[in-house]
Amino acid sequence: MKNVVITGASGGIGKEIALHFAENGWNVIxxxxxxxxxxxxxxxxxxxCFLLDVTCSSSIENAYGKIIEEYKTIDVVINNAGVGYRSFVELSEDAKINHIVDVNYLGVVKVCRSFIPLFRVQKKGHFINITSIAGLVNLPLGSFYHSTKHAVESFSECMAYELIDFNVSVATVQFGNTPSNFQKNVTKSDCSSLPSYNYLMNKIGKILENKTKKNKDLKPQIIKEILKIAENPSNNFKRHTIGFDANFxxxxRSNIGYRLFGRIIRQSVFK
Structure with a gap:
C-alpha cells in the first residue's frame, strides 16, 4: 500500500480527500x-491521525519524526491546509495578514522542506500543493488570499526544477468555490463607514455564495482528480485546473489580457 500525508485533514475537503484515498487502498497519514x-x-x-500545525516549525518536525518512524517511506504529500481572509487593504489587520501567510504559504514551504530529504533518499516522491483559481487570476477583495495562492504556484514551480534529479515531482491543483466549511470559516474585515466598501463586501459575498451553491458536483470531481494525480504523477511540474469556473x-484571463479581464470583472461586480 502507498502512503500519503495530507495536511488540514480534520474537516472540509481535506477530510474528504483522506476518506477517498483510504477507500482506494492507500495508507493515509x-x-x-x-x-x-x-x-x-x-x-x-x-x-x-497526527498532530501537525503548519504554522509551527517544531510541530512540523515533531510530526515528521513520528510519521517516518512508523511508515519509513512516503509516496505523496498533499498540502491542503488553508484559510481565507476577505478584506480591503485599508482595513486589513497585521495578525490576520500574518496568519494567512503562515498557513497558506509558509506552511506549504515548511512542510515541503521537511519531507524533501526523505523523498531525495527514497529517490521518489510527489508533492501536490492545493492552491485555487485564486492562484491564477485576481478578483476583488482577494489581496491577501490570492497573494498567498500565487506565491504557492511560483514556489511549487521553482521547487520542481530543484528536485528533478531526485525523481521527485511537484503539481498544483486549482479549483473554484466548492461546498465545504471553507467559505463559512473565511475571516472578513469589519463593516466600514464607507458605503462603497460595504457594498463591495456584500456583493462579493453574494456572488461567491451563489457560485458555491451551483458547484454542488465540483467536490467529488476534485477528490477523484487528486487521487488520479497521486496515482499517476507527472515527471515534470504540472498545474491541474478542475471545474468549469476555474478553467473558464x-x-x-490568459487569452484576453489583464485590462479586458479587469473590465469584465468590474462590470460583473459593479453593475
Whole structure:
C-alpha cells in the first residue's frame, strides 16, 4: 500500500480527500491541529491521525519524526491546509495578514522542506500543493488570499526544477468555490463607514455564495482528480485546473489580457 500525508485533514475537503484515498487502498497519514476533530477518521483502519500545525516549525518536525518512524517511506504529500481572509487593504489587520501567510504559504514551504530529504533518499516522491483559481487570476477583495495562492504556484514551480534529479515531482491543483466549511470559516474585515466598501463586501459575498451553491458536483470531481494525480504523477511540474469556473476564468484571463479581464470583472461586480 502507498502512503500519503495530507495536511488540514480534520474537516472540509481535506477530510474528504483522506476518506477517498483510504477507500482506494492507500495508507493515509491525516494531519491536523486538533486530534479531537479527527475522531471520525481515527475509526478507519488505514487512516492514522497526527498532530501537525503548519504554522509551527517544531510541530512540523515533531510530526515528521513520528510519521517516518512508523511508515519509513512516503509516496505523496498533499498540502491542503488553508484559510481565507476577505478584506480591503485599508482595513486589513497585521495578525490576520500574518496568519494567512503562515498557513497558506509558509506552511506549504515548511512542510515541503521537511519531507524533501526523505523523498531525495527514497529517490521518489510527489508533492501536490492545493492552491485555487485564486492562484491564477485576481478578483476583488482577494489581496491577501490570492497573494498567498500565487506565491504557492511560483514556489511549487521553482521547487520542481530543484528536485528533478531526485525523481521527485511537484503539481498544483486549482479549483473554484466548492461546498465545504471553507467559505463559512473565511475571516472578513469589519463593516466600514464607507458605503462603497460595504457594498463591495456584500456583493462579493453574494456572488461567491451563489457560485458555491451551483458547484454542488465540483467536490467529488476534485477528490477523484487528486487521487488520479497521486496515482499517476507527472515527471515534470504540472498545474491541474478542475471545474468549469476555474478553467473558464483561467482561459479567459490568459487569452484576453489583464485590462479586458479587469473590465469584465468590474462590470460583473459593479453593475
Amino acid at each position: 491525516a494531519t491536523m491541529i486538533c486530534l479531537e476533530q479527527g475522531k471520525e477518521l481515527q475509526k478507519i483502519n488505514n487512516i492514522n 476564468l483561467s482561459i479567459l
